[in-house]
Amino acid sequence: MSTLLFWNCTGARKREAALYLKEMVREQDVCFVGLLETKMTCIGRREVDYLIGNDWDFYHIPAVGLSGGMLVICNRKIVLFVVKVTSSQVILGDLLIPSMGLWKIATVYGSRCCKEREDLWRKLEKGLKEHYPSIIGGDFNCVLNKEEKRGGKRFVFSEGLREMNQFMTNSDFHDVRSIGPRYTWCNNKEGASRIWERLDRCLVNSIVLQKIPSAMTRHLARVASDHSPIAFKLDEKIQVKRKNIKFEDTWRSYPAARSIVYHSWKKNDFGDHSEIL
Template sequence: MSSLLFWNCRGVRKKEAALYLKEVVRDQDIFFVGPMETNMTGIDRKDVDGLTGKDWQYFHFPVVGLSGGILVLWNKKVVTFVVKETSSQIIVGGLFIPNLGLWKVVTVYGRRCCKERESLWSQLGSCMENYIPSIICGDFNCVLNKEEKRGGKRFLFSKGPRDMKCFMMNFDFNYVGNIGPRFTWCNNKEGASQIWERLDRCILNSATLQKLPVAVTRHLARVASDHIPIAFKIDEKVCPKSKTIKFEDTSRSYPAAKSIVYHSWKKNDFGDEVMILQRKISRTLKALFFWSRNKCKDLNMLKEELKKEILAL
C-alpha cells in the first residue's frame, strides 16, 4: 500500500529530521512528500538526493521571514505532479497516479494568526473543483474543538476554527479517521506547562471518499520535531519494488562481511574481463544481501519495538 506523507519537520536540513524522513519514506512506501517549515531560502538537487533519492522531483516555496517554507517531493518513476498555485501557506498541484487518475493535492502550512489565515481559505476556495478528488493536508495551526486540545488555555470556538469549519462545509471537505496518537503537536514541556494539540490533519472532498471509501490517515511517531508525520494511505499499491540490489554501508561494520566478499570474489570465472567483473559483482552483492537480511532481522525487530515504545510514550 502506497502513501502520501505530510510533516512539519521544523527544519529539513536537520540531520535527525533528514534521517527520519528517509526511513519513513522507505517503511511506509511513500511516493509523495510534503514537508513544511523547511526554514530554507533555497534547496538544490544535492539536498533532495540526501532526503529521498535521485528518482525524486521537487518544488520549494522559500521561507518568508524567520520561519516557514514548504517543500513538495514526488517519485517521478511512480507519479507525475504539476504545481498549479503557490503561496507561503500552500502548494497546490495535480498528481497523476497510474490506475487512479488525476488528484488535486494541497500541502498546507497555515499561519498562526487567524487573521493571516483568511487568505489561506480564500486561496483554497478559488482552486477547488468538486469533481476532482482532492486531498488537503498539513499543519493548519488550528484546533477545531476542545477534544483536540489538552493543557494550556481553555479552547474557544473563535474566528480561527469558525473559518476552517466554514471552508470545509462550503466546499464539501470531510475529516477522516486516523490510526495512532490523537494529538499531532506538543510543546515539549513537562507537568502543568505541557500542551498537546491537533494542529495537523488531512481533509478530503466527497470525490476522494467515493474513490477511497475506507480512507484512513496514520499518525506516525513524533521524532526530530514537535509535530508528527501524517501518512495518507492509498488502497492500491502504485510503487513498483526495485529489483536492484545495493551495497549497504552498514555491512562494513561487520567483520563477517569482509569474509563474504573475499570468498565470493575469489571464485574462478571464465570469459572476457567485462563479463567476469559483472558476474563477480553480482555474486558478491547477492551473497551480502542474503547474509544482511538474516543478520539484520534482529535489528529490524528491535527498531520496530523502539517505535512502539515511542508511540506509547
C-alpha cells in the same frame, strides 16, 4: 507506492530529519511528500538528494527569515505532480498516478494568524473547484474541537475555527478518522506547562470518500520534530474483522435459545461459509 506524507519537520537540514524521512518513505510506501517549516530560504538538487534520494522531483517555497518554508517532493518514477497554485501557506497541484488517474493535492502550512488564514481558504476554494478527488494535508495551526487540545489555555470556539468549518462545509471537505497518537503536536515542556494539540490533519472531499470508504490518516511517531508526520494511503482497503464464534453450553437451558437459532438459521445470507455462519 501510493501513500501521501505530510510533515512539519521544523528544519529540513537536520540529519535526524533526513534519516527519519527516508525510513518513513520506505516503510509507508510513500510517493509524495509535503514538508512544512523547512526553515530553508533556498534548496538545490544536491540537498534534495541528501534528504530523500535522487529519484524525486521537488518544488520549494522559501522560508522568511528563520521560520516557514515549504517543500513538495514526488517520486518521478511513480507519479507526476504539476504545481497550479502557490503561496506562503499552500502548494496545490495535480498529482497524476498512472493506475489511479488525477488527484488534486494541497500541502498546507496555515498561518498562526486566523486573519492571514482567510487567504488560504480563498485560494483552496478557488483551486479545488474542479470535480476531482481532492486531498488537503498539512499543519493547519487550528484545532476543530476541545477534544483536540490538552493543557494550556481553555479551548475557545474562535473566529478562525468558524472560518475553517465554513470552508469545509462550502467546499465539501471532511475530516477523516485517524489512528495513532491523538495529538500531533507537543510544546515539549514539563508538567503543567505542557500542551498537546492536533494541528496536523488530512481533509478529503466526497469523491475521495466514494473511492476510499475506509479512508484514514495515520499519525506517526514524533521524531526529530515537535510534530507527528501524517500519512494517507490512496489505496486503503476495507479489512473485514473475523471474530471467533463461541457457544456457551448454558444457552441450551433457555427455552428461547432454540427459537432464536432456528429463525436465524433460516435467513438467506451471502458470502463464504464462515461469514454466513
